[in-house]
Amino acid sequence: MTNEPKPTTGEFWDGFYRERDAVWSGKPNAALVREVGMLAPGRALDLGCGEGADAIWLAERGWVVTGVDVSSVALGRAAKHALDAGVSNRITWERHDLATWEPVGDYTLVTAAFLHSPVDLPREHILLAASRAVAPGGMLLVVGHTAFPPWSQHAHDGEAPLPSADELAAALGLRPHEWTVETRETEGRTATGPEGQTAVLTDTVLTARRASD
Template sequence: MTDNIAAGSPASDLRSPSDGYLGDPTVRAEWDERYADRQQLWSGRPNGALVAEVAGLTPGRVLDVGCGEGADAVWLARGGWDVTALEVSGVALERAAGHARDAGLAIHWVHAALTEAVLPPASFDLVSAQYPALLRTPDSAAERALLAAVAPGGVLLVVHHAGMETQQTHDSGFDPADYVWPSMIAELLTDDWETEVDEQRPRVAPDGGAGAHHTDDVVLRVRRLR
């Protein structure tokens, strides 16, 4: 999701959030409540690591995993990418679709959890997951879904807040052990993949929005060779 820790229709045809959602309704309700609590949750600007890592790529088909209010999706579409944006929150998708309409951009919206979404396999030139809130499962379903979506020659870019993986359970109930981190994806890589970036770096954070207090990113960029 944009600046956070989580085949559709053009923006003008976005369906009601209650229509066709694929995923755990409890997760959808939790994120809908979080978004509904504020008029704007995130900064409205694209994530810095995404901007930096996409600079040298030729636009093609991109999957924006956890698109939130759509800042990354809109930025990518403006740059010539054919964008499919996936999100569990219908509240967030409605905001994202509104931003795309205002910009005159066509984006394909998918209201689903990553592991439940019906996505064409091995078909995206870029799969971007910026601070995703992907739940961990014994079969590594989310990690495998990210990898499976990348086309041969394509790139998977996963960015997360540094240091969160090793934190203790918060009083709020957030337990890092429940979520997928870049290191878990890296562990699944085979000889079919080339690691281009795997590092911690200072975060280029947009002003405002939730999560602005994080100072460093973990950036994993891998390319599918075949």
């Protein structure tokens, strides 16, 4: 018996998207809309941007956005959606493995929504890198599950619940003299899975503003 090599992160997610005509709803994340809707636009970095809904929503409101994902299939769809929405000139799409990539430059907003993966993903390491990319006076927004959806491979593997917003803030070392945590909450929502399943999910939302120079 021979053991087949495990797919790389990029291969896994390319296959995941390729098997489905559309994975996500095409609507921006509700926490992003609520937390960012009143901010003056600047430079935004969307980590794990998928098919591009959040990045496109930001660009439509005047942000200059860099959307990063490991899947070239997802990025291809995102680029098409941005072109259809008339904001392709405001978004740069970049393919990177977030486990090994470090953002360059400072961003007014760094957002990471649902950075969870059935293949290895050092989420805390990625979010630490994300926090370093936030400009003085800028905002970090992290949205994640408290427990995995029933259709997720994680749920079937019996993995432990994910950290709360307070636990995540502590893990990221958001020191009070350097950061002001503006939102740390848990909220419920009804979600639809990739095969049309529905479930009530509980998410954590963390927003933190970096101190100005």
